Amino acid sequence: MEAPDEELMAAYRDGDAAAFETLYARHRARLYRFVLRSVKSRPLGEELFQEIWLRVIEARGRYSPQARFTTWLYTIAHNHLVDHWRKRGLTLVALEGDEIAGASPDPADQAQARQSLERFAAALQALPALQREAFLLHEESELSLAEIAAATGTNEEAAKSRLRYAMAKLKAAMNDG
Amino acid sequence: MADERDPKLSQHYRSLEPLEPPAALDQKILAAAREAAESPHAPLVAPGGRHRWYYGLAAAAVLVFAVALTLHLERDRPDPEAGPPLRMDRELRGQIKQAPKADAAPREAAPAPRTPAPTPRADEQRIRAEQAATERAMRSEAQAEAAASRLAGGSAAAPLAAAPENPDRWLERIAELRSRGRHADADRELAAFRKAYPNYALPEVMRERVEGTVAPR
Numbered sequence: 446m447e448a449p450d451e452e453l454m455a456a457y458r459d460g461d462a463a464a465f466e467t468l469y470a471r472h473r474a475r476l477y478r479f480v481l482r483s484v485k486s487r488p489l490g491e492e493l494f495q496e497i498w499l500r501v502i503e504a505r506g507r508y509s510p511q512a513r514f515t516t517w518l519y520t521i522a523h524n525h526l527v528d529h530w531r532k533r534g535l536t537l538v539a540l541e542g543d544e545i546a547g548a549s550p551d552p553a554d555q556a557q558a559r560q561s562l563e564r565f566a567a568a569l570q571a572l573p574a575l576q577r578e579a580f581l582l583h584e585e586s587e588l589s590l591a592e593i594a595a596a597t598g599t600n601e602e603a604a605k606s607r608l609r610y611a612m613a614k615l616k617a618a619m620n621d622g
Numbered sequence: 623m624a625d626e627r628d629p630k631l632s633q634h635y636r637s638l639e640p641l642e643p644p645a646a647l648d649q650k651i652l653a654a655a656r657e658a659a660e661s662p663h664a665p666l667v668a669p670g671g672r673h674r675w676y677y678g679l680a681a682a683a684v685l686v687f688a689v690a691l692t693l694h695l696e697r698d699r700p701d702p703e704a705g706p707p708l709r710m711d712r713e714l715r716g717q718i719k720q721a722p723k724a725d726a727a728p729r730e731a732a733p734a735p736r737t738p739a740p741t742p743r744a745d746e747q748r749i750r751a752e753q754a755a756t757e758r759a760m761r762s763e764a765q766a767e768a769a770a771s772r773l774a775g776g777s778a779a780a781p782l783a784a785a786p787e788n789p790d791r792w793l794e795r796i797a798e799l800r801s802r803g804r805h806a807d808a809d810r811e812l813a814a815f816r817k818a819y820p821n822y823a824l825p826e827v828m829r830e831r832v833e834g835t836v837a838p839r
Contacts, residue, residue: 457659460659462656462659462660464653465655465659466652466655469648469651469652469655473642473648474641474642474643475644476743477641477642477643478641481641482641490666491644491647494643494647495650495651498651498654498655499809502654505658532817561634562637565634565635565638566638569635569638570703574837583627584635585631596661612628612631615634616630616631618679619630619634
């Protein structure tokens, strides 16, 4: 039976480097996709991905096994992304509305988005940041709504609302063809 | 959460470009994790070179402050070795007060009128004044003794550094002159003695012997 994440993180906190390797192997791809699809830039996404893991390493002494590791990991990721956006003068407003946060989809992308998948990808990129984050967390981290709310510093209703808005827009983009 | 999940939507999402972190990135992160595990308390971001000079500067500042403070304290502190002699001198002056002639130096050194709660600073000043007066008194006594010695012994060329005649011996010699009937010499020596030792408290018996007031036996 595989050791749970919490046990591995506690072992790493106590100096077991191998425990971290196991933990990293379990979460690296999902966290990587979550970050890259949040920032739309591969170099920047990779930089942020590395920084998030370094934060995990630095914060290992404060990890408490009572908290679910996945929630803790994505809380760190969320906070780091928020820091990144703040540094760039961007805010995460217009969370529940239909406004598009960030750049609009490139017209060239729209022209190419003839196929369902491409439209889906474009719609995902066009989502407001926190709606996209809610959807990515839902898909990648397999967190519950309560856990998504905890990781993103909001309440469950707000998290649910963001997720529903995101899913509605993505469905519309899929069926548009 | 099951009610929120849309299988078709999830399938579309899974069909997007598969993204995986490159191996080099994996290695960087794992290396950082291993390094941190080996030195549990070392920060991942070590203090940068531009911050290191703070440590040297802080150490130098502390050192300079400590030296300055020590010098300041040394300069203001009374010489601890001056304490006991000073007290001895004050005791001696207590005896001298009964001498027939007034002593200017000890009076000058008399402490200022006491305040209800003298401050350490006032004490310090009083001690310094007493010390200076004592030094002056000692100087004048030494000079007087040397002069008296020259007069009595006729060794006019004797340097001041020569040991002055002991007052007790001097008095004994005056008493001897008096007993031999050399009253003029005795009077001259006694005057010289009183000039040299204006504060010397003559015991009653000795006073009678040197002044010639003792009843003939």
